[in-house]
Amino acid sequence: MEDQKIIELIQSHKHDKVFTALYKYFPVVKKMVLVNGGRAEDAEDIYQEALIVFYRKAASPGFHLTASINTYLYSICRFMWMEQSRKQQKQNFVEIEKETLSEAEFIAEIEAESQFNLAEKVISDLGERCRELLILFYFHSKKLKDIAAQMGYNSENTAKNQKYKCLEAAKNKLKLLKSM
Amino acid sequence: MRKELELMETIENYINGKLSAADKAAFEKKMQADPQLQKEVQLQKELLEGIRRAAIKQSAQKGLKKYKLNRNLKNWGLTGLTAAVLVAGSVFLYNSVTKSPQHNNAPNELPELNEQGSRLWSDADKYLPLQSFELDPEKDTVVETQDGIVFAIPAHTFLDAGGKPATGTVQLEIKEALKAADIMKGGLNTRSGDKLLETGGMFYINARQGDASLKIDPKNAIYAEVPSDEEKPGMQLFEGKRLADGSIDWVNPKPIRKDLIPVDILSLDFYPPHYLDSLKSWGYDISNKKFTDSLYYSFAALFNYEELAAKEHARQDSIAAVEAALAAEYAARMERYGSAAVQEHWGKDYSGNASGDTIVRLRGINPAKIKAIWDAKYQNTLLATREFEERLQYIHKTCDAHVLDMYIDNLDKDLCSIDSMVAQSNGVISMESDAVYYPGYPEFWKFAARGDGKVKNGEKNVELLKAYYRQKSKMYTEAISKTANEFWGKQKDLDNTAEGKRNEQQSKDLQRNAENFKQELELNLDEAYRQLGKKRPAPLPASPYGLHIATTGWYNVDAYVIQSTLTRTTLDYTDPETGKKAVINYEPLSVTIENYKDYDRVLVYLLPDELSSFQRMPNRNEVFEEELNELMRYKLVCLAYKGDRSFYFSKEEVGKGKLSVSLIETSDKDIEANIGKLSKRSQSRAMYDELRYIGFEKTEAKRQQQLVKIKELTNKIRPVIFPCMVAKTDSAIVDSFGADARGF
Structure with a gap:
């Protein structure tokens, strides 16, 4: 899939195929992490975070590509892995021969995302059905009617009610965590 | 809806900008007055971000899984694995689930008979969507379901009614219920009898050819990987039993993992494939584990990278020095003659100084x-x-x-x-x-x-064992490499010793030849003067052969005699003044050894009574030939060696002609005794010295043969041990193969 197409799909909230396509840029990141003392799992984690950061950037209104997605993702991963290595006081960073962007291109998104880890954890800890429901509605923008049919709720209204109950549970948990 | 929930809806609409202008203004006014409300709004905003993050992660994980699978499929392609073809009709069927939900709850059309040949179908069969794949049962195949169950299906796993592996296209039917929604929709419960189960997912798999269901060969089972976020210990596989009321009871639990039965680890074969077979086919005794072990482990020396790196650096340093000098010279010439001419002449651009870490790491198991x-x-x-x-x-x-x-x-x-x-x-x-x-x-x-x-x-105590593994493999590598270095170091010392002895022996040979020549020349000169009836002048001090010929005299005679002695040809000289003749005949003796080719080494000596030492007869194409001086009486000694055995022949009086000798096996001691009896003391002393040297050469030859054997064997077995190594090895590897094996 071409870069422009990927951006269009993200901006029109058609994500189904986007992520599989985005993983084609993963190997070079994996290599970068491996040669710099990380494990494959580290590479997967960092790439996932980079996808979220990139997604935030790409979905923001008025975004247009200034470099290839490959370069974007690699630059973000490189930045994050260098940060992590620095914190662990690891030795020199070994560069993979690859073009990189300056931090200014993505630092705002990285910082924004870092605020939402707690909320994400709360959502992830919800029961599977709750999580599924919220994701279908809020992320995939599915209609309540379809969600009800797909998940076996009796009516649209039940689904809607259930959705807010789930959201409420999450909100209470988040409140609790924040007050601690 | 409860009040709290209604508030949440309002907040949500506010965040999404879905409130009317009036409502929005009212809401904002309310918010300004109520810090609690502000906080609620903030929390809800955060939650939406959290949902977004969780959703992206979920999609990303799916993406990663797909990516890995695709990659594996590609790799698998090399070993003949194919992906199953999703049957077009069922794709439509499956996709239609989300497109037109109203059909969602309609029962599927089912074949008449289930996989067990009965007519009983459960609700799950009816309501879970069918995923259908077509595959070639004679190839390894991987199938991934919509929800991510991966089935790795080995070739020939499907058996027909006769128990034979099926051929031709096979239809694979899969239904899955991994998500709570699907489990409910399929009317599936998670009970076994009256016990409640925790489910890691349920699936149905069946293969058909036409209407007939195929069986799975239990010895060649299908591998199913059910996606799960965490691995729960003690998970078991249940078989589903359809009940008359349309539900399924889960029976016959089997642990997903099979217990392993340990055996004596030393009775197992951990060598590389074909290692023992190869050695056996080359005639080695593979029951000798000490030998097979030490040969195999000796290759660990190749993995001593620290040492290799040190060697490599030394090499690089010297190369760098040469290249730096070349670069300087190159630059100077470029300046003087221009680039094209210089480059053509030098063939290589030395302006860039090539160096770097070029340690080759072996692809193989240490x-x-x-x-x-x-x-x-x-x-x-x-x-x-x-x-x-x-x-x-x-x-x-x-x-x-x-x-x-x-x-x-x-x-x-x-x-x-x-x-x-x-x-x-x-x-x-x-x-x-x-x-x-x-x-x-x-x-x-x-x-x-x-x-x-x-x-x-x-x-x-696995942690200890893991540590032990790291430590020991490093230690063994170093120890083995050290042993190898010591072994080859010692061989090098022995080489040097042998070289020294050889040089010594060579100078002894030269000395002996010079001494023999001097003595024979004296004899010949005396005889020549006697025949000419002249008195022999006293030789000039310190210069025996005619250099100082300032005056006329008998130097002419001397010159002829020297010439004849040197070339071992007959002297036939006529005195120009007296007409008298001096004749000393040299006549050929040739000795052939019976069964010459049977021996490793044959040596023939002449012991002239008139000389204090011996003469070694030159070997010309397996025939020993020498010109005998008629003035001298010769004894003959022949020696031959084969392995550890020695052979001997001697003859008291030999004269011109041809002699064929048949050697007799004799102990080294008897040979010495015989030579002692045969010859005068000075000669036997020289001969003993010669025998000692032969003895040394014999052990040396044995050592060299052994080394050649070791090198041959290691070169032969190396590709068996390291199948991925390229035939043309890098110099670093070749160097280290100098130390590739130690004695065994």
């Missing part, structure tokens, strides 16, 4: 690692099983030390989990291999499919 694990310490672990022995053959074939490391690093896990790790290669950087990116080893899926678990009540 035998020291095998030595470390092939040890009684690992009894009662998963290494001490036939199952691991079988995998090790494949591990050797990957030539990737990291794969072996994975098995030891995960000693406490189920064998099949490690198999699947290797297959997908969640690789880490390996210190012993230059590859940092592991493409994965899909051939290990077949092992993963067997569901091999761990040794029941196995060794618990």
Whole structure:
């Protein structure tokens, strides 16, 4: 899939195929992490975070590509892995021969995302059905009617009610965590 | 809706900008007055972000899984694995679930008979959407379902009614219920009898050819990987039994993992594939484990990278020095003559100074690692099983030390989990291999499919064993490399000693020849003067052969005699004044040795009574020939050696002509005694010296033969041990192969 197409799909909230396509840029990141003392799992984690950061950037209104997605993702991963290595006081960073962007291109998104880890954890800890429901509605923008049919709720209204109950549970948990 | 929920809806609409202008203004006004409301709004905003993040992660994980699978499929393609073709009709059927939900709850059309040949169908059969694949049962196939169950289906696993592997296209039917919604929709419960089960997902799989269901060969089972966020211990596989009321009872639980039965680890074969076979076919005794071990482990010396690196650096330094000098010269010439001419002449651009770390890391399993694990310490672990022995053959074939490391690093896990790790290669950087990116080893899926678990009540101290492995493999590498270095160092010393002895012997030969010549010349001169009836003048001091010929005299005679003695040709001289003649005849003797070719070495000596030492007869095409001086009486000694055996012949009086000698096996002691009796003292002393030297040469030859054997064997066995090594080895490897084997 071409870069422009990927951006269009993200901006029109058609994500189904986007992520599989985005993983084609993963190997070079994996290599970068491996040669710099990380494990494959580290590479997967960092790439996932980079996808979220990139997604935030790409979905923001008025975004247009200034470099290839490959370069974007690699630059973000490189930045994050260098940060992590620095914190662990690891030795020199070994560069993979690859073009990189300056931090200014993505630092705002990285910082924004870092605020939402707690909320994400709360959502992830919800029961599977709750999580599924919220994701279908809020992320995939599915209609309540379809969600009800797909998940076996009796009516649209039940689904809607259930959705807010789930959201409420999450909100209470988040409140609790924040007050601690 | 409750009040709290209604508030949440309003907040949500506010965040999404869905409030009317009036409502929005009112809401904002309310918010300004109510800090609690502000906080609620903030929390809800955060939650939406959290949902977004969770959703992206979910999609990303799916993406990663697809990506890995696709990659494995690609890799698998090399080993003949094919992806099943999704049958077009069922794609439509499946996709229609989301497109037109109103059909969603309509029952599927089912074939008449189920996989057990009965007419009983459950609600799950009716309501769960069918995913149908077509595959070629004679090929390895991987199938991934919509929700991510991966089935690795080995070739020939499907058996027809007659129990024979099916051929031709097979239809694979899969239904899955991994999500709570699907489980409910299928009317599935998670009960076994009256016990409640925790489910990790349910699926139905059946293969058909036409209307007939196929059986799965239990010895060649299908590997199913059900996606799960966490691995729960004690999961079991249940068989579904359809009940008359349309529900399913889960019966006949089987542990997903099979226990391993440990055997004596020392009774297993951890060598690379074909190692023992090859040695056996070359006539080596493979029951001698000491020999097979020491030969195999000797290759660990190749993995002593620190030492290799040191050597390489020394080499690089000297290269760098030469290149720097060349570069300077090159630059000077460029300035003087211009680039084209210089480059043509030099052939290489020396302006860039080439250097860098060029240590070649071997692609292969360090035998020291095998030595470390092939040890009684690992009894009662998963290494001490036939199952691991079988995998090790494949591990050797990957030539990737990291794969072996994975098995030891995960000693406490189920064998099949490690198999699947290797297959997908969640690789880490390996210190012993230059590859940092592991493409994965899909051939290990077949092992993963067997569901091999761990040794029941196995060794618990795995952490110690892991540490032991790291330590020992390093230690063995160093120790073996040290032994190899010592061995080859000693050989080098012995080479030097031999070289010294050879030089010494050579100078002795020269001395003897000079002495023999002097003595024979004296004899010949005396005789020549006697025949001419002249008195022999006293020789000029310190210059025996006619250099100082300032005056006329008898130098003419001397010159002829010297010439004849030197070339060992007959002297026939006529005195120009007196007309008298001086004749000394040289006549040929040739000695042939019967069965010459049977001996390793043959030496023939002449012991002239008139000389204080012996003469070695030159060997010309297996015939020993010499010109005999008629003034001298010769004795003949022939020696021959074959392996450790010595052969001897001697004759008191030999004269011109041809002699054929048949040697008799004689002990070295008797040879000495015979020579002692035969010859005068000065000669036997020289001969003893010669015999000692021959003895030394004999042991030396044996040593050299041994070394050649070692080198031949190591060169021959090397590609068996390291199948991935390129035939043309890099110099670093060749250098280290100087130290490739130690004595055994």
